[in-house]
Every structure is written in C-alpha cells, then in structure tokens.
Amino acid sequence: MKTDDLIEALAAHPQVVNGRAVEQRFALAALAGVCGAAVLMMAFYGLRPGLAQTMGLAMFWGKLLFAAALAVGGVAVVRRLARPGRAVGRTAVALAVPPLVLWALALAVLAQAAPDDRLGLVLGSTWRTCPFNIAFLSIPALAGSFWALRGAAPTRPALAGAAAGLLSGALGALVYALHCPEMAAPFLAVWYLAGMALPTLLGAVLGPRLLRW
Numbered sequence: 001m002k003t004d005d006l007i008e009a010l011a012a013h014p015q016v017v018n019g020r021a022v023e024q025r026f027a028l029a030a031l032a033g034v035c036g037a038a039v040l041m042m043a044f045y046g047l048r049p050g051l052a053q054t055m056g057l058a059m060f061w062g063k064l065l066f067a068a069a070l071a072v073g074g075v076a077v078v079r080r081l082a083r084p085g086r087a088v089g090r091t092a093v094a095l096a097v098p099p100l101v102l103w104a105l106a107l108a109v110l111a112q113a114a115p116d117d118r119l120g121l122v123l124g125s126t127w128r129t130c131p132f133n134i135a136f137l138s139i140p141a142l143a144g145s146f147w148a149l150r151g152a153a154p155t156r157p158a159l160a161g162a163a164a165g166l167l168s169g170a171l172g173a174l175v176y177a178l179h180c181p182e183m184a185a186p187f188l189a190v191w192y193l194a195g196m197a198l199p200t201l202l203g204a205v206l207g208p209r210l211l212r213w
Helices: 003-012 021-044 058-081 091-112 115-123 130-137 139-150 157-176 185-210
Strands: none
Touching: 021 058, 021 130, 021 139, 021 157, 058 091, 058 157, 058 185, 091 115, 091 185, 115 185, 130 139, 130 157, 130 185, 139 157, 139 185, 157 185
16 A cells, blocks of 8 residues: 555544543543552451541541652653653652651651650551552552553653552552551651552563563
C-alpha cells in the first residue's frame, strides 16, 4: 500500500481519542488498589481495637494525611511519566514535602523526649513487621498501577515503575493505618517510609521488564 493510500484509509475512519484516558485508568487502578488493600487488611490484620476512640487523636489523622498526601503526589508524578516526553518537573515537590514535614516533626518530638525514650519512639512495638505489612497491602495497587501504565506510553520504564510503586506503597500505608497501633512521628518517619520504599524498589525493578513497548 502506498503512503497516500494509507493516509486516506486512516482518514476515512477517524477515531475520537479520550484525552482523559490515562487519568481514568489511574483513578480505576487507585480505587481497585485501596479496595484490594482493605480486603487484605481485614482478612489478615483486622481493624485496630478501639479505632473509634483513636479517631479522636490528631496524630491518627496526621498519619492518614501523610499517606494520602504521598498518594496524591504519586498520582501526579506517575501520570506525567505515563506520557512520552513529559518531565516530572515540579510535581516532584509533591513527593518531597510530606516526608520533609514528617521528618521535621519527628526531630522535634525526639528533641523534646528524654534520651532514654528516644529509641522507643523510633522502634515502637511493631517495627519488625510494619514495613512488610505495608508492602503486602500495596500489592493490589501495584498491580493496578502497572495495568494503567501498560495502557499508556511510558518512555522511562524504571522511573515510571518506581513512581507506581511509591503510589502503591502510599495507598497501602493509608489502609494499614486503620490497623497500625503506632502514633509516634519518629516511628512513622522511619518505618512507614521504609514500607513504601519496598514497593518503590520493586516497581523500579519490574518497570523495564513489564513496561516495554
């Protein structure tokens, strides 16, 4: 077929492209990820005892806000990486601000605590399991994020995979907060971020393998 004939054939059957298709795929992936994480959380961990009373604590909502803010930043970054030639740009700030705020709060708490209490504030009672629990709950969102990316056109698969992993980790942490008994900012600043780092690393490894065109 000649080039002119091919152009005429394509022009004869125009298709309307949905300019919001990428956003819709990620919205569906995030919703499926949260629902999947909630199912896993209820099946394996359950809600925190006394959750209703805990909801009266400011730090409980701060923990949710931290995870939600990182999830929003993750969506902003991954949707840019889903399109070819788009730089992360200023959206990276959305990922940097929540950890910086939490670290500042953690340092303030540690500075005010007695020296003998500082290690306990960092380790809490669940430091051995917390990161792995968050990573486990992030699996549904990671699978959904990779499904959304495969329907787009990422040109930096490792970076896109890492961003998808971070988004998934943030969603996993958001759900895990309904079970987690820890409230201290130093604990969250270390172990919640460690839990999010695990799917981030996994996403970076899987990206080049699963997101090739």
